[in-house]
Amino acid sequence: MAPEWETHAAWWQEHFTAGADPEYEEQILPLADAHLAGFRRVLDLGCGEGQLARRVAALGAEVIGVDGSWAQIRAARDRAGGPAYLRGAATALPVATGAVDAVMACLVLEHVDPFEPAIDEIARVLAPGGCFVLFLNHPLLQAPGSGWIDDHILEEQYWRLGPYLPDDVSVEEVAPGVHLPFVHRPLSRYVNVLADRGLLVEHMDEPAPAPGFIARAPEYAHAAAIPRLLVLRTRKQA
Numbered sequence: 001m002a003p004e005w006e007t008h009a010a011w012w013q014e015h016f017t018a019g020a021d022p023e024y025e026e027q028i029l030p031l032a033d034a035h036l037a038g039f040r041r042v043l044d045l046g047c048g049e050g051q052l053a054r055r056v057a058a059l060g061a062e063v064i065g066v067d068g069s070w071a072q073i074r075a076a077r078d079r080a081g082g083p084a085y086l087r088g089a090a091t092a093l094p095v096a097t098g099a100v101d102a103v104m105a106c107l108v109l110e111h112v113d114p115f116e117p118a119i120d121e122i123a124r125v126l127a128p129g130g131c132f133v134l135f136l137n138h139p140l141l142q143a144p145g146s147g148w149i150d151d152h153i154l155e156e157q158y159w160r161l162g163p164y165l166p167d168d169v170s171v172e173e174v175a176p177g178v179h180l181p182f183v184h185r186p187l188s189r190y191v192n193v194l195a196d197r198g199l200l201v202e203h204m205d206e207p208a209p210a211p212g213f214i215a216r217a218p219e220y221a222h223a224a225a226i227p228r229l230l231v232l233r234t235r236k237q238a
């Protein structure tokens with residue numbers, strides 16, 4: 001795992017958890033409710049400080065959270081709320097074959113390179129008929145270099161798409177002094193690698209940006225029809 005996540009776990013926790021981030025509060029956590037309700041044994045891969053794991057545990061599931069960062073695992077254990085937490089890598093999940101009915105990974109695979117071994121592991125730990133729910137920064141509309149353009153010379157406003165097809169690994173300064181590596185891959189790579197492991201897409205969400213996010217990001221007032229998030233729910237073939 002990239003060592004940056006150990007260094008910046010506290011930054012993540014302060015700005016994106018415990019009610020601090022409208023995209024989680026208004027969108028991601030309710031989507032986790034919708035997609036994970038009814039599963040008995042759930043693995044949260046790259047669980048961070050556990051906000052999705054706690055949410056799904058509150059629905060009645062037995063949840064295991066796995067994260068590569070000790071700083072995240074320590075915070076998750078302190079925040080408690082039902083799940084068990086283990087430190088582990090996406091590429092070597094500390095869970096037996098076929099042990100869970102559902103796996104979720106929220107904003108994690110953008111940091112895992114290569115990601116194919118992680119998908120192998122997810123397919124291994126899922127019982128036949130189980131679901132993998134993948135939350136991603138929308139790979140098409142949020143490709144590197146994408147963003148709102150307000151061209152005062154040509155008097156045009158539009159959403160620019162950055163290079164979509166090539167894989168890209170970039171270190172982004174997401175806040176002053178916080179540098180994190182991000183991996184971009186086209187959506188077909190995700191869908192085809194999942195399908196090769198018997199994980200077929202049965203549902204996809206591309207929600208409009210959350211109102212609380214638009215209130216904080218004025219450029220999105222114009223780009224409210226451009227999704228930031230993509231959710232794929234896949235089912236392992238029996």
Ligand SMILES: C[S@@+](CC[C@H](N)C(=O)[O-])C[C@H]1O[C@@H](n2cnc3c(N)ncnc32)[C@H](O)[C@@H]1O
Nearest residue numbers: 001005046047048067068069089090106107111
């Ligand atoms: C953006 S945070 C998301 C945390 C959590 N899923 C959430 O949505 O609140 C990404 C998390 O992925 C974890 N992570 C990154 N690469 C990993 C890897 N190879 N194995 C396990 N965890 C990893 C990081 O430590 C970090 O906690």
